[in-house]
Amino acid sequence: KQEVTQIPAALSVPEGENLVLNCSFTDSAIYNLQWFRQDPGKGLTSLLLIQSSQREQTSGRLNASLDKSSGRSTLYIAASQPGDSATYLCAVKSGATNKLIFGTGTLLAVQP
Amino acid sequence: GAGVSQTPSNKVTEKGKYVELRCDPISGHTALYWYRQSLGQGPEFLIYFQGTGAADDSGLPNDRFFAVRPEGSVSTLKIQRTERGDSAVYLCASSQGGGSAAKNIQYFGAGTRLSVL
Numbered sequence: 558k559q560e561v562t563q564i565p566a567a568l569s570v571p572e573g574e575n576l577v578l579n580c581s582f583t584d585s586a587i588y589n590l591q592w593f594r595q596d597p598g599k600g601l602t603s604l605l606l607i608q609s610s611q612r613e614q615t616s617g618r619l620n621a622s623l624d625k626s627s628g629r630s631t632l633y634i635a636a637s638q639p640g641d642s643a644t645y646l647c648a649v650k651s652g653a654t655n656k657l658i659f660g661t662g663t664l665l666a667v668q669p
Numbered sequence: 670g671a672g673v674s675q676t677p678s679n680k681v682t683e684k685g686k687y688v689e690l691r692c693d694p695i696s697g698h699t700a701l702y703w704y705r706q707s708l709g710q711g712p713e714f715l716i717y718f719q720g721t722g723a724a725d726d727s728g729l730p731n732d733r734f735f736a737v738r739p740e741g742s743v744s745t746l747k748i749q750r751t752e753r754g755d756s757a758v759y760l761c762a763s764s765q766g767g768g769s770a771a772k773n774i775q776y777f778g779a780g781t782r783l784s785v786l
Contacts, residue, residue: 598779657714
């Protein structure tokens with residue numbers, strides 16, 4: 558059974574710092590991995606999707622990497638801003654099904 | 670529509686009552702998903718529709734939960750004999766469907782917060 562873990566559970570950084578969020582999964586047979594952002598009271602917004610054949614994806618100040626063999630992904634946020642404060646979730650999609658398996662998230666607070 | 674719409678945004682009910690939660694997917698999206706998110710947890714998969722049929726309902730916790738999508742667009746999640754443990758945010762997502770990565774990106778609604786007293 559696929560399990561997804563995210564560390565740390567919460568993170569507080571001063572504005573301008575670069576930071577890394579971690580995601581690990583137990584079954585390396587994944588189709589893709591997505592990073593989402595969730596703001597309080599709102600739905601999830603997809604940030605980056607990495608196919609199983611890819612090593613990384615970049616969008617603006619965000620860079621996500623994938624090491625499928627070791628079951629790990631990282632989300633790197635450069636030059637953090639207070640507007641980046643949110644919960645960040647990673648989710649994996651296994652090849653046999655379209656459902657996403659989510660981690661428990663990292664609550665990020667960027668202090669001005 | 671412009672995005673996935675879920676109604677109501679909040680629902681308070683009493684233990685034992687029946688509730689229906691509605692999801693309007695993005696127009697033209699053939700795939701629709703229901704997830705449940707408890708406080709401090711990530712979303713948990715409930716059921717996935719491709720068109721009108723439930724392609725995977727392995728996440729439904731028991732037979733009190735049922736979902737339909739009769740015309741392949743709007744979906745309703747139905748919960749019978751609600752229990753306090755059913756309290757959570759119920760999220761709906763839709764995707765275009767198809768083989769490419771872009772067509773499989775799931776777009777989420779804001780959710781329905783269900784509180785069972």
